[in-house]
Amino acid sequence: MTLRHRLTALAASLGVGLVLATAGATAASAHDTLENTDPAKGSTVKSLSSVALTFSADPLGTEGATIIQVIGPDKKYYETACPDLNGPVVSSPAALGGAGTYEVLWRVVSSDGHPISGSYTFAYAPDGTATPAAAGSVKPVCGPAATATTEAPAAGGADTGLWIGLGIGAVVLIGVGVGAWALARGRKN
Ligand SMILES: [Cu+2]
Numbered sequence: 001m002t003l004r005h006r007l008t009a010l011a012a013s014l015g016v017g018l019v020l021a022t023a024g025a026t027a028a029s030a031h032d033t034l035e036n037t038d039p040a041k042g043s044t045v046k047s048l049s050s051v052a053l054t055f056s057a058d059p060l061g062t063e064g065a066t067i068i069q070v071i072g073p074d075k076k077y078y079e080t081a082c083p084d085l086n087g088p089v090v091s092s093p094a095a096l097g098g099a100g101t102y103e104v105l106w107r108v109v110s111s112d113g114h115p116i117s118g119s120y121t122f123a124y125a126p127d128g129t130a131t132p133a134a135a136g137s138v139k140p141v142c143g144p145a146a147t148a149t150t151e152a153p154a155a156g157g158a159d160t161g162l163w164i165g166l167g168i169g170a171v172v173l174i175g176v177g178v179g180a181w182a183l184a185r186g187r188k189n
Helices: 003-029 148-157 160-188
Strands: 034-038 050-055 067-071 084-086 089-093 100-109 115-124
Touching (some): 050 067, 050 100
Antiparallel strands (some): 050 089, 100 115
């Protein structure tokens, strides 16, 4: 291999690596993000009839892939119907049980086709006995597909593109090091 061949090979691998790294990072950053929630994260509400999540773009209405679960302090489910998609807003009606901390578990398909998910909590402190406590459901209300807890790996997988990009970036750096070493060695010979 001549010096010119080495340089050409190095430049080619650098170019391919950079393109792949950029593509990976772009894919990962294209997910929709959760911009607003009602109730707000960490807030305390006196009453609640629905949970509404607003995303940065319109999630895809893929059948069975949109999940909102409202889990009470007794681990029962207090959403009362399947989620409704309306542009960037995904909402579910809910009727809460006793006072305490409730967790909202959600999953949607980002407008770029990747599932994204998350959870947050809010507190429920009803005013006296004005609102009767709902009984809740021992199972997620929206069918067997709506088990958001089993979707945790999907949430991790959503950032795979970024890690692939970073990995390729690291490989490129190693390649540059090896290439420089080979060049220095070739020059010496
Ligand atoms: Cu994505």
